[in-house]
Amino acid sequence: MRPIIGITSYVAPATWGVWHDLPTALIPHDYVAAVREAGGRAVILPPDEQDADVLGVLDGLLLTGGPDLEPGWYGAEPEPLTESHPERDAAEFLLTRRALEADLPVLGVCRGMQLLTVAAGGRLHQHLPDVLGHEAHRPAPGVYGRQDARFEPGSRIAGLMGADVAIHCYHHQGIADPGKLTVTGWAADGLPEAVEDPARRFVLGVQWHPEVVRDRRLFGALVAAAR
Template sequence: MRPIIGITTYVEPATWGVWRDLPTTLVPHDYTEAVTQAGGRPVLIPPHEDTDVLGMLDGLVLAGGPDLSPGFYGAEPEPLTVTRPDRDRAEILLVRRALELDVPLLGVCRGMQLLVVANGGTLHQHLPDVLGHERHRPAPGVYGEHDASLVPGSRIAGLMGDELGIRCFHHQGVADAGKLTVTGHAADGLPEAVEDPGHRFVLGVQWHPEVTRDERLFGALVAAARQK
């Protein structure tokens, strides 16, 4: 049996066929394909403030998306912060309950930031103001590409091996990882990976492994989910 892996989703206006700007529950197909190729059975999880769905899941992917509402880490929104409050409220409850139940978790980009905030951390709301460059989001629809520096002996270092190239697209980043352990950095010092050694599998990456169908990370999630 393939373990059932939930993937959090967006609710955004979408257009197809005769329909125009219809509110739609969606997620990039890369996520479902990455889970499938790694041996899991993907199931999409729309935003909902009921966490009972976790009882039917073997693992969970926290997908990317818009900025997390700064109120969750005690800050006021800055001018370039764009949020989806309904999704934020639903997912913060989901991730906190998943951590309580020790459900295997993989956070991708915004998903890593969500993990951090759920563990008492904080975010930088606009990285160019902090770092002085835009290499983490070089242009609309264009991924930044660089190597990650990983902590020897960490879970992420063991999974990535010698291939350290990553693709990222984000203008926010981790300021303080809270209770999580930072196990990867970019050359500019920005956290790129976080882990919680106290759980069976809790890993967050600031990049987008689904784009390359990275079976190292999704395979590790599926393997942990098989043991649930």
């Protein structure tokens, strides 16, 4: 059997056919395709804060991108440009913490990396242009910033990425303090782009969006760890 990879999802208004702006559990298909092409079986997980029992039938967990985390999770007050979805936060923090306790393989993408970081006691910058003085990480609405990252030699992410270090970013928040995680990748401006937990079987967070190119290096590593 293919390893079963749970993929966290949004609840957002969606329109199809004669139906307009219906609250819908959804996720960009690139995540599903990236897992499938890497040899996994994708299962979409709508937000559900009642329990984390679904982890009992999963072999791995993919924490996807999306809206900002509620700053109260890391002891801060919301800043003007922070937009959060509390119901998704509650569900995904529960899933994440239980997955880590069970040593389930976890890959966090963009928001998912931030979720892993805050779950490990870290903190976020709420609006990077205020901190960095530029908007290279989210250059325009719906436009990915493309740049080269650098990685810690000998780290898991360095081994996976090899010589091709181009990344596609779309985020306005970032890591201020990694908590108990280890930062193993950086953008040119020094912003953390990858975090890991070397003490666990597979816990990797990346600030960029590997699903848009269906990067088999990263998704393949998650699926391999879940076998």
